[in-house]
Amino acid sequence: MVSEIRLFTETAFFEKAQSYQSVLSLRGVLVNIEVIEKLNARFLRLNPEIALCVDESGLSLCANGMKMQPDWKAEIPRLKRASLKSEMIARACNLSEKPQLLDATAGLGHDSLLLASLGAEVTLVERHPILFTLLEDSKAQAENDPFLAKVVARIHLVFSDSGDYLQQQIDQNNHVDVIYLDPMFPQRDQNQQAVKKQAQVKKQMQLLHLLLPEDGEMDLGDHLLVLAQDIAKRVVVKRPRLAVFLNDQQPNHQWQGDACRFDAYFNV
Ligand SMILES: C[S@@+](CC[C@H](N)C(=O)[O-])C[C@H]1O[C@@H](n2cnc3c(N)ncnc32)[C@H](O)[C@@H]1O
Structure with missing residues (x-):
């Protein structure tokens, strides 16, 4: 199971990202936050490895250019x-x-x-x-x-x-x-x-x-x-x-x- 994962977010959602980081750390997952300029489809395509992202729709999982949450x-x-x-x-x-x-x-x-x-x-x-x-x-x-x-x-x-x-x-x-x-x-x-x-x-x-x-x-x-x-x-x-x-x-x-x-x- 994943015990360390990157999390991409924009400046506007940094605090939100930190709160997910704390929750996940209590559940045994080390989250490394990376603040990027634009969390868009192009960025996801260029970063195909499995990661988390936080934006206006909350927490999602992303990989292979796709983003997913239970929705x-x-x-x-x-x-x-x-x-x-x-x-x-x-x-x-x-x-x-x-x-x-x-x-x-x-x-x-x-x-x-x-x-x-x-x-x-x-x-x-x-x-x-x-x-x-x-x-x-x-x-x-x-x-x-x-x-x-x-x-x-x-x-x-x-x-x-x-x-x-x-x-x-x-x-x-x-x-x-x-x-x-x-x-x-x-x-x-x-x-x-x-x-x-x-x-x-x-x-x-x-x-x-x-x-x-x-x-x-x-x-x-x-x-x-x-x-x-x-x-x-x-x-x-x-x-x-x-x-x-x-x-x-x-x-x-x-x-x-x-x-x-x-x-x-x-x-x-
Ligand atoms: C096929 S998915 C279930 C999909 C779900 N029925 C839905 O509608 O979204 C199987 C899930 O069961 C979880 N799972 C498998 N074995 C488990 C266990 N022993 N305890 C808790 N969760 C388990 C997996 O982590 C996975 O998220």
């Missing part, structure tokens, strides 16, 4: 169109029952944002310090948006490894209705449909993969299924459409989409 505001049109009936993820997570939900692999938080906008209380757990800080920033920005504020009031963020977090819940005899898992999957094994995803999603996934360990060293999250089944009535796993089962475990039920599927494990 929950961009999700608003999708959230407005979504319904319990139309969304496969909502059926898989049994949202009509208004469950307490734990998303143990938060990432950019997009799936949980959708679940929260459809009424669920969601706790998101993310272990990567930079991704977690990006999530926190998105949540803070969403609190100032009239539509998103009501949605993110149902979102709670936890910075932790989910293996540890789930073990803690087991030790404390805490139970939850649904645990949602979407662990990383080696990029080359994603099926063709996934490659056809809209450009924005592809760009975000590319940057996410740069930040996380290489394929082969990647923790594929098999152990999370076993822990999750100990405390949840239902565990839902998102997989690329043709991917192997998590932990090689046959689910009780599946929902198949074009690009991905949801495998559900019921605790009876």
Whole structure:
């Protein structure tokens, strides 16, 4: 995992950059701030290595000429169109029952944002310090948006490894209705449909993969299924459409989409 990273910013955002630097240092990441004249597309193209940047839209990750942040505001049109009936993820997570939900692999938080906008209380757990800080920033920005504020009031963020977090819940005899898992999957094994995803999603996934360990060293999250089944009535796993089962475990039920599927494990 990245433990030292450059952060580009302009003079106007230097103080903001310093506050991200302090937060990230507490989370074990050494941030070297570089104040530059103009943080624009040309600069990003000329500086293709992975770095952070801070500008008027807050904290972003940049690499290969691209800039990425969870950008929950961009999700608003999708959230407005979504319904319990139309969304496969909502059926898989049994949202009509208004469950307490734990998303143990938060990432950019997009799936949980959708679940929260459809009424669920969601706790998101993310272990990567930079991704977690990006999530926190998105949540803070969403609190100032009239539509998103009501949605993110149902979102709670936890910075932790989910293996540890789930073990803690087991030790404390805490139970939850649904645990949602979407662990990383080696990029080359994603099926063709996934490659056809809209450009924005592809760009975000590319940057996410740069930040996380290489394929082969990647923790594929098999152990999370076993822990999750100990405390949840239902565990839902998102997989690329043709991917192997998590932990090689046959689910009780599946929902198949074009690009991905949801495998559900019921605790009876
Ligand atoms: C494919 S992404 C999840 C994408 C997410 N569903 C979304 O909608 O944006 C997987 C994320 O899970 C996180 N992750 C994987 N294993 C984890 C663990 N044991 N504890 C916490 N986070 C974990 C990774 O750091 C990564 O950010």
